[in-house]
Amino acid sequence: MMIDKDTPLAYRLRPHTLEKFVGQKHILAPGKLLHRAILADKITSLILFGPPGVGKTALAYLIKNKTKSNFEKLNAVTSGVNDLRRITEEAKKEKQESQRKTILFIDEIHRFNKAQQDALLPAVEEGIIILIGSTTHNPCFYIIPPLLSRSQIFELLPLKHEDIKHIIQNALQDKERGYGDLKVGMSDEALDYLIRYADGDGRRALNALEIGMLTTSPDDQGMLNINLELAKEIIQKKIIGYDREEEHYNTISAFIKSMRGSDPDATLYWLAKMIFAGEDPRFIARRIIICASEDVGNADPRALVIATSTLTAVEFIGLPEGKIPLAQAAVYVATAPKSNASYLGINKALADVEQEELQPVPDYLKEASYKGASKLHRGEGYRYPHNFKDHYVEQEYLLKKKKYYLPTEMGYEKKIKEYLERIKKGF
Structure with missing residues (x-):
């Protein structure tokens, strides 16, 4: 197979077999469900979920290379309901004429709105289409429940350091698709820097390596040297995977x-x-x-x-x-010392207000500063605590006694607890 060296390095190095796939052993190790399904060409609808550069698209194309089914691809950003209808009709025809299944790979499936996902559902439900969706977002928040219930979810994790190292070294050694036909020297410090920069993203590591290779001139011996200084120049600022979701x-x-x-x-x-x-x-x-x-x-x-x-x-x-x-x-x-006593207390009080019969405000606690309040007996019998010893007087503030605030022994709250206990004992 001819390789176009002008295509991005990450694209050229996509694995074509399970043996060449790097990482994700928790779902792709020999004997695992997905590994067995791919080898047996028995793929059912599935959602591949994980951060960028961990192999979601590569895995979908690996399935394409392995399957005898018809394989179609859509990008949710640029596709719509008309594309889904066209592929569904073609899949029906393919199934009727040759008994051949159709796998539809939808990249960034989270970008499909509810109406588009609803349009896809009947074809998946009837088995006309086997769906492979890839997304960087949690599918539980973005994929409609009927599609989720008909799909298996496989989470792909950030690649480990040894995985990124393997990917970089493979790129340097592969003569057909990488830089194996060139004399390249990479210091251990530069390699470690690229691995840390990649932060589990294989594509990011390969893109950085490609920039370094394209912008570096060979020395007198024809050697391309990638040292720590060059690696830092390539990667001027680390980018963190941090979306707003x-x-x-x-x-x-x-x-x-x-x-x-x-x-x-x-x-x-x-x-x-x-x-x-x-x-x-x-x-x-x-x-x-x-x-x-x-x-x-x-x-x-x-x-x-x-x-x-x-x-x-x-x-x-x-x-x-x-x-x-x-x-x-x-x-x-x-x-600081910790206590959630106030938090628990207000939640209990809110539950009582919501669920139980509301307690009336006693007349002696009602507002009594306006003209005519005395005629309504507002504030009658109220005892002003500051007029009593220790600024406290026993008085009911709820007609039906409740206990919401339970101070702990932590920090200043211990003093609060001791004060409330003294009140109970009448000082």
Whole structure:
């Protein structure tokens, strides 16, 4: 097979057999379900889900090379219902005339709206089309349930360091599709730098290597030398896979849970990832405020003050300096004693308000400052706590007693608990 050397390196190096496929052993190791299905040419509808550059499209084309079925491809960005209808009609004809199945590969299937997915459903449901969809987004959020229920979901994971290393070395050694016919020297430092830059994305690693090869001149001995300095020049800034959907929420979830779990180092790491990826610093500050109140609460009331001050600071100074108050507040919340007693208390109270008969406000607690209130007996019998010893007097504030707030022994909340216990005992 002739290889066009002008096509991108990543395209030229797509594997054509399962043995050449790098990574994803959790679904493609010998004996695994998908491995067996491909070898037996018994593919059913499936969704390939994972980040860019991990082999989703390569796997689809590997199936194309292995199957005896008719293989069609659509890109969800540029295709519509008319394309689906055309392929469905052709698939019906193919099945009637030659008993040949049709596999339809839809790249970026998450870009199909509900109407387009609905149009695809009957053909999948009736077995006219075997669907292979690829997506970088969680299919549970983007694919309609009827399609999901008729498809197997296979998650492809970021490639491991050894996988990326294998891909780069294969590109340097492959004489037909890579650079094996050239004299290339790559330092261990440059190789390690490319691997770390790739961040689990094989395509990114190959694109960086290709740029280096295209822009490097051979030395007097005809050797193309790729050293650490050149690798850094090729890769001027690392790009993080951080969309505004699942990865965005996964990262903020890890950030919040690290603060809640009292791990300042993990907190700073996830914060750094969000800042580096360009997350709105005000969004981060709002999450810190919520965590300060929900997870620290009255164990350290200063946490909420610091968190709210951080939002003001970030709005005032912006980035890059805004990272400093964000880090300060996040670390403070992470290292503060924890209590969710207020959070649990308000949830219990809200549940009672929603589900139970509402309690009336006692007359002695009603507003009594307006003219004519005394005629309605508003405020009658109210005892003003500051007129009593220790600024407290026993008085019912709910006609039906309830217990919502259960202070813990953590931080300042321990003092609150002790104070409430003294009240019970009448000081």
